[in-house]
Amino acid sequence: MIVSYLKYIAIVILLVAIQKTLIWLIALSNYNISPDLVILMVIYVGIARGHIEGLVIGFVSGLMIDVLSGSFLGLSALCYTITGFIAGYFCVKEREDSYKKYFLVGIVFLCALIANTIYFLIFYQGSPITVQNIFLIYILSTTTYTTLVGSLFILFIKDNKRTAYIG
Template sequence: MRFNIIKYPIILLALILLQKSFISVIALSKLNITPDIVLIAVIYIGIKEGKIGGSVYGFFAGLLLDILSGSFVGLLALAYTVSGFVAGFFKTEGDRFLSKYNFLLVTFICSLISCFLYYGLYSQGTSTGFADVMLLYVFTSATYTTLISMVILVIPKRKTLERGFTD
């Protein structure tokens, strides 16, 4: 656990830098839809550490991203806090939701919530309608983030590696 307190912030910081620096390279369409790799990490932490861990790390990661982006401070903090908290509901013995396609499902649900909160509030007072926001931004971003989260599935787990060495 102590190791995690150091590990998670470092991973989050690294992902935040990556998100702010290079992620625009893989942006989709002229709407500039990008995957949210920081959110994937927050969801992972939520599943791993529970509701408190997910919401606290989500809050600080979101706030840092808000500060770095310089506009609408607090919006990503709110979205990540709620997403991390919801991810915490999927914490189980044996990390069942971190395995295989369960993680993709949780990521999609939490991304939908996060994107809904973010774009829902961001589009207030603009001429973009609710259906457009949902279709063009919320579903697209959530789907893209879920697809990118598949990377986690190909990262070999410690247990698998240990099993491999003993075999």
């Protein structure tokens, strides 16, 4: 169990590094909208392993993002923790049959939407941007972009024993 946690954390460290260094290459320039690779990992852990693993990985990865961003300690940790927990509701371990791929895309969209809503609504508190604009410019666009990137991963998931449930 600890090994699997360490494995997930190693992947998260790698994704965080990419998120902080290379993601600007695919960011939408106007509002610096970029996909959230780390949240995709958290959702994946939640779906594959359940609530507790989703929670732990969510919290740890969120904390890493917060520490590295240096602006708002605790905010990403909160969002990713909640996301990991929600993703745990769709855990494949409890299911007899597998999810269809488009359903997985829906789960990613839902989880990313919740995480981004919490994050951006708190992050832009006290700024002159209206809630409407926060939703359209940041929440919806980031969620959509993240879901698109997540869909690419879902498309390439192999139908082996583990991923059969997911795919």
